[in-house]
Amino acid sequence: MNRTATAIAAFCRAVIRRVCTPVGERWAVVLLLATQAGLLGYSATQHSPTFLEPAILASGISHWKFGRFEPYRVNPPLVRMVAALPVMAIGCKTDWDRFHEYPGSRAEFALGEDFIHANGRRSLYLICLARWACIPFSLAGSYFTYRWAKELYGGGAGVFSLVLYICEPNLLAHGELITSDAACTAFFIIAAYTYWQWLRSPTWTRATLAGGGLGIAQLAKTSSLILIGLWPVLWILWNTLKPRTQQLLQQPASNSRDPHIPPASFHTSATSHYFQFATIIIIPLYIINIGYGFDGFGVRLKDYTFVSSMLTGLNNPGESGNRFRQTLAGQIPVPLPRQYIMGLDIQKRDFEDFGEPSYLRGEWRTVVGGITIFMVSR
Structure with a gap:
């Protein structure tokens, strides 16, 4: 038993030594x-x-063919548009007869059923x-x-x-699916x-680059909205808690009798820092609109028709x-694009009342929001 454990330990040490070299790390x-x-x-082929x-x-x-973003608007379109590219490249049958649009509608499930019916067994390959x-x-x-x-802890880490x-x-x-969860995780990172x-x-x-990363994350899934609120908090904490080495620039040398004048670059860099942060927050707005082709950009808030109680006031x-009319x-x-806002509203409506009973803590309940179930499951 001791010999086996010793041999395994020796093997692991040898592997680690190999991996920890630059060439070994790259190959790993x-x-x-x-x-x-x-x-x-x-x-992906088995399930x-x-x-x-x-x-x-x-x-x-449908996004590629018609330039419309109503189907599956509860999430941004990036992942599903990428997923559709090879399918459109080799050709597929489509049926749009059951597409419908009204406040709160979700036509995507009917379109998905018709896609399966139109392509039959070939839909599995697609x-x-x-x-x-x-x-x-x-x-x-x-x-x-x-x-x-x-970068934090070295190649081994x-x-x-x-x-x-x-x-x-x-x-x-989730990585094998065309749902947006795996992509959202990657873009979060x-x-x-x-x-x-x-x-x-x-x-x-x-x-x-930071603004671009934040913007692409917004196009992956609406869950990424949390980053828009989190980034300012982290920025404030970072600048509050980090060592303030810049203050040394404002202090005169102990043996100097001349009045100290802080270098002009100190104030310039501080101003630049604020503008850079503003840029990081603004770039995602532009990227989101690009993702939707600027469809419905600039529509006045009163011209929307909402269905969630939070936005209707009902x-x-x-x-x-x-409620803003x-x-x-x-x-x-x-x-922001019109369908992006409508998707947020519909998702909120679903959280308020999904229309189906929910099973929670041993009971079927008629009114349990998705947020509640999520918090309990954590």
Whole structure:
């Protein structure tokens, strides 16, 4: 038993020594990413489509064909548009007869059913192709996990973090699908990494990259909205808690009798820092609008028809209205695409009343919001 344990320990030490060399580290990263791609690619061929995938794929095709973003508007279109590319390249049958549009409508599920009916058994092959197109999202998340950990703690930590990311069951399960969860996770990491780089060493190049990372994350899933609120908090904490080495520039030397004049670059850099942060927050607005082709940009708030109680001001979720219609705020043009705003409203309506009973803590309940279930499950 002791000999076996000693042999295993010696083998592990030898592997670590090999991996910790620059060449070994590079090969380890390449092999691990190739393994991840293989696992996800194989899983995509073996598992049947989920309930959401036909609706997502049909919606992505509709975005390209018609330039409309009503189908599946509860999430931004980036992932499903990427998923639709190989399917459109080889050709598929579509049926749009059941498309409908009214306040709160979700036509994507009917479109998904009709897509399956139109393509028959071939739809399994088409969905597999769409899944393969989304594998690079997971690979990007893996790579930036490795890179961030390496910059923090060294190459060994980077490889170890990469192994953990690749082997995480939820990431393996969602990474093979065309749903937006795996892509959202990857873009969360990329956005956080680029923002961290800017916080450490603010430059205009890094500010632009951080804004771009934050913007792409917004196009992956509406969950990424939390970053828009989180980034200012982290910025304030970073500038409050970090060592204030800049203060040394304002202090005269102890043996100097001349009045000290702070260098002009000190104030310039501080001003530049504020403008860079503003740029990081503004760039995502532009990227979101690009993702929707600026469809419905600048529509006044009063011209929307909402269905969530929060935005209608009515007691019944699903009843249409607009609480801002007769207010001064209603005159404000919204600097976001119309269907992006409508998607947020519909998602909020679903949280308020999904229309189906929910099972929570041993009981079927008629009114339990998705937020409540999420918080309890944590």
